[in-house]
Amino acid sequence: MDLTSAIPIEIHLQTKVAQAGETTQHVFDEPGQLVQIGETLYFRYSEVDPDTGAKTPVMIKVMPNGDVQLSRLSRQDGINLKLFFSLGNRMIARYQTPYGVIPVETVTPKLHFRIKDRPVSGELYIEYQLFAGKQHIGNYQLQLLFTA
16 A cells, blocks of 8 residues: 555544533544555544534544544634544643643543555544543544545
C-alpha cells in the first residue's frame, strides 16, 4: 500500500458523549485525506457544523506503537484541542480556550485500529474517559470508518 502521497477518502465518524447524566451522539460524513509519513498514518478532514456551515479542521495521527493523537483547531472560537490516547494508559493533554489552557487527561480502556489495502479502508475505534484534574468530565466513544 503506497500512502506516501495523500489519498482522498470518505470518512464516516460517529461520536457518543456521556456527561452529567446525559448522552449525545454526533454523526459526520465528510471527505478527507489519508497519508503515511514513515510508519505513521495521518487522517485529515474538516467537521462541518450543520447549523452554521463553519469548518473545524481535524487531524488524527495513528503512531506505529498504536497510540493515537487527535487535534482540532477551531479558528472561529479560538479553541485548540489536542488529545492523546494510549491503550490502558493515562495521558496528559491540553485544551486551549480563549480563557487559557486547561490541562486535561484521557484514560483509554479500548482502542482498536485496522486497515486494509484493496480498497484502502478501515476503522479506528476509541473509548476514553476525560478528566480535568481529579474531576471526571465524561465518557466518550469515537468510531471512524474510512474508505478510498
